[in-house]
Amino acid sequence: xxxxxxxxxxxxxxxxxxxxxxxxxxxxxxxxxxxxxxxxxxxxxxxxxxxxxxxxxxxxxxxxxxxxxxxxxxxxxxxxxxxxxxxxxxxxxxxxxxxxxxxxxxxxxxxxxxxxxxxxxxxxxxxxxxxxxxxxxxxxxxxxxxxxxxxxxxxxxxxxxxxxxxxxxxxxxxxxxxxxxxxxxxxxxxxxxxxxxxxxxxxxxxxxxxxxxxxxxxxxxxxxxxxxxxxxxxxxxxxxxxxxxxxxxxxxxxxxxxxxxxxxxxxxxxxxxxxxxxxxxxxxxxxxxxxxxxxxxxxxxxxxxxxxxxxxxxxxxxxxxxxxxxxxxxxxxxxxxxxxxxxxxxxxxxxxxxxxxxxxxxxxxxxxxxxxxxxxxxxxxxxxxxxxxxxxxxxxxxxxxxxxxxxxxxxxxxxxxxxxxxxxxxxxxxxxxxxxxxxxxxxxxxxxxxxxxxxxxxxxxxx
Numbered sequence: 001x002x003x004x005x006x007x008x009x010x011x012x013x014x015x016x017x018x019x020x021x022x023x024x025x026x027x028x029x030x031x032x033x034x035x036x037x038x039x040x041x042x043x044x045x046x047x048x049x050x051x052x053x054x055x056x057x058x059x060x061x062x063x064x065x066x067x068x069x070x071x072x073x074x075x076x077x078x079x080x081x082x083x084x085x086x087x088x089x090x091x092x093x094x095x096x097x098x099x100x101x102x103x104x105x106x107x108x109x110x111x112x113x114x115x116x117x118x119x120x121x122x123x124x125x126x127x128x129x130x131x132x133x134x135x136x137x138x139x140x141x142x143x144x145x146x147x148x149x150x151x152x153x154x155x156x157x158x159x160x161x162x163x164x165x166x167x168x169x170x171x172x173x174x175x176x177x178x179x180x181x182x183x184x185x186x187x188x189x190x191x192x193x194x195x196x197x198x199x200x201x202x203x204x205x206x207x208x209x210x211x212x213x214x215x216x217x218x219x220x221x222x223x224x225x226x227x228x229x230x231x232x233x234x235x236x237x238x239x240x241x242x243x244x245x246x247x248x249x250x251x252x253x254x255x256x257x258x259x260x261x262x263x264x265x266x267x268x269x270x271x272x273x274x275x276x277x278x279x280x281x282x283x284x285x286x287x288x289x290x291x292x293x294x295x296x297x298x299x300x301x302x303x304x305x306x307x308x309x310x311x312x313x314x315x316x317x318x319x320x321x322x323x324x325x326x327x328x329x330x331x332x333x334x335x336x337x338x339x340x341x342x343x344x345x346x347x348x349x350x351x352x353x354x355x356x357x358x359x360x361x362x363x364x365x366x367x368x369x370x371x372x373x374x375x376x377x378x379x380x381x382x383x384x385x386x387x388x389x390x391x392x393x394x395x396x397x398x399x400x401x402x403x404x405x406x407x408x409x410x411x412x413x414x415x416x417x418x419x420x421x422x423x424x425x426x427x428x429x430x431x432x433x434x435x436x437x438x439x440x441x442x443x444x445x446x447x448x449x450x451x452x453x454x455x456x457x458x459x460x461x462x463x
Contacts, residue, residue, distance in 0.1 A: 005031045007459065008259060008272035010239050013041025014342050014445060015231075015436040016278030017225040018069070018452040024232060025072070026284070026456075030463055031270075033174040033261060035238035039226045042405065043445070044218025050353030052217055053311050055403045058342045058360055060445035061214040065453060073224040075214070082211040082326070082347040089328035090156060091390060096321075096328050099153070102348070112148060119145040120189070134414045137174065138166040138167040140264075144188065157331035159339045162443060163365035163409050165303040173416035182343035211326075213348050218445075238264040245271050253297070255431065274459060278452070280304070281410060291430060298423050300444060302416070303440055304407035308374075310383045312359050313352060315398030320392025323357060328390070337363050337371060338386045354377060361387060366411060376402035410439035436461065 007023055009016045012034035023030035038044070042056035059068065059082065062137065070076040089096040092111065100106040123144060130140075137158055141150040150166065158166045162174060172179045181191025214220035226233055238261060245258035257275045261268050277284045281299040288295035326347065329340040341361040345352040351401055352358040361383045364371035371379070380400045420440065425431055434455050438444075441451040 003269065004271045005029050006272070006463065007031070007276065008033065008257065008270060009276040009278055010259075011041075011278035011283075011437075012039035012226070012233060012235070013278060014222070014271055014448045015438070015452045016276070017222060017229070019276050019278060019436055020229050020232060020454055021225050021458065022456045024229065026460060028459070030232065031241060031254055032232065032233045033237045033259075034235045037235060037236050039235060040108050040219055040222030040292060042408070043222050044122055045214075045219035046401075047217070048401070049313075049399055049445070050356070051311070051313055051358055051399060051401075052351050053358075053401055054213075054218055054344070054360065055217060055401075056308060056343060057445055059211050060218070061209045063446040063449070065449050066212075066446055069449065070221070073221075073228065075220060075224050075319045078214045078220050079212050079217065080215050080273050080348055082213070084210055086211075086347065087325040089325055089336055090152060090331045091328050092152065092234075094389065096390060098325075102433075113146075113154060115329055116146040116148045119149070122333065123187050128182060129186065130182050134173075134417065135171050136414055137169045137171050140171045141166070144182070151331050151333050156331050156340065159332070159365055159367070160329050160362075162411065163307050163362070164411050164413075165366040168366065168411065168413045170412055170414045170416050173412040173420075195457055204360045206292040213328065215350070224279065234263065237261050237268075239287060266452070267273065271463050274432045274434065274463070276434040276436055276455060276459075280407065280437065282407070284435065284437075291433070292426060294422075294426050298419055298426060303411040303413060303420065305364070305368070305409050305411055306369050306372045307362055307364045307405045307408035308372050308379050309362060309403040309405070310361045310379050311399075311401040311403075312361070312380065312384060312387075312397040314357050314359070314393060314397050315395065315420075316355055318393060319397040320355060320394070323359075325327060327359075332367055336386045337368055338383050339363060339368075341383075341387055359387065359391075364408075372404045376400075376404075381421060409443050410437075412439075431462070 006028055009020050009030060009032040014031050016032055016381050017039060020030050020032040020116040044055040046053045046055060070079060088099040090099055097111055100109040140152055141154045156168050158169055162169060177195060178188055181188045185191030185194060239259055240262055241260040243258045245256040257272045259270045281302045285296040285299035323343045323346045325343060327342040328341060330336050330338055338450050339361050339362045344358040344360055363379060363383060379402050384397055427435060436452050436455050441447045
């Protein structure tokens with residue numbers, strides 16, 4: 001790698017790889033450093049014993065940006081879609097109940113009481129104003145709808161998407177579309193309907209989003225990005241310090257950067273005109289201490305939820321349930337530790353050997369942080385014991401894999417929007433510094449790609 005580059009990107013997760021690839025396509029000299037041996041962050045796939053395991057995200061919502069990226073990389077044909085009508089389930093009183101996904105289905109379901117259904121009608125026909133203060137998802141749901149909706153649907157959804165605690169998660173930060181819907185239309189239902197119509201009229205050719213994965217695993221995208229970067233990507237290159245570098249053409253307010261790193265035991269230094277930190281907040285906070293102490297105090301408080309990904313393989317003959325659907329989520333009131341289970345081998349082909357099924361469950365999260373201190377054997381035992389009665393599983397799993405993430409997902413807790421606003425104000429003091437990652441605009445793959453492309457767009461304007 002050159003000792004000087006126009007743009008240096010630290011971190012080769014999805015955000016860093018997209019930044020590097022897209023910048024280089026624009027003929028901008030960009031290089032990416034990754035401390036670990038393998039690029040891709042938590043988007044990792046593994047084939048073993050005939051199973052195709054996703055060690056991180058099991059799938060993703062297909063966005064226009066992801067599709068464009070796959071076309072560019074010539075891997076569009078590797079994309080596969082889950083059955084669009086695959087039902088989702090909730091575990092209620094030991095039974096799987098289908099989640100109502102349309103207004104008529106919600107009004108006719110036996111899952112919710114008349115009081116909860118009436119709260120939906122009240123929102124659609126009436127009006128309300130969100131409080132000025134940041135409001136938790138739990139507080140919002142109880143205020144607008146009911147505690148029952150929080151327990152049975154919203155809470156499990158929050159666990160499934162953010163691995164979060166709805167009592168702490170900020171509605172404004174985690175679900176800004178819902179907050180804006182009430183703020184602008186005095187009704188969540190009316191506001192979301194208007195926003196959907198506006199988006200459709202703005203881009204009438206846009207196809208509905210579908211749940212997608214790659215035929216040979218989601219790491220396909222990471223490998224394609226890494227291959228295209230070639231020698232511009234270096235792994236096992238851990239950055240140890242970042243300092244302002246004042247040289248010809250730079251000033252105290254707009255410095256270049258001098259980066260020290262340890263590359264497989266060898267100390268090196270690189271200077272860069274622009275720097276993108278695409279690392280978790282706790283790493284970014286440490287690396288930016290030399291620029292301003294407020295980076296640490298702003299980034300440091302962002303919490304991460306721990307998570308264990310438990311993949312179990314069973315003989316189909318030992319499963320009484322049809323596994324016809326996406327999977328199920330589990331309300332915390334059930335007393336179970338499993339947050340939810342994805343039926344991988346129903347959603348996508350070639351996820352399990354013939355005659356077998358692959359089920360991936362999640363345990364831990366913000367409401368059960370000590371779960372990942374258990375051994376893999378203990379986690380497998382807990383998950384199997386909890387899901388076996390639900391799906392009439394008669395025998396022990398014939399295959400298992402456990403992946404532990406002590407810091408899996410950033411938590412968009414109360415005050416997160418204010419932290420991000422302070423962060424952007426602080427970053428503006430260093431115009432050549434950029435931040436990217438899943439703590440900025442959402443934890444999903446699509447949100448990370450979108451935010452990374454925004455960073456690239458801003459850099460193009462100043463280079």
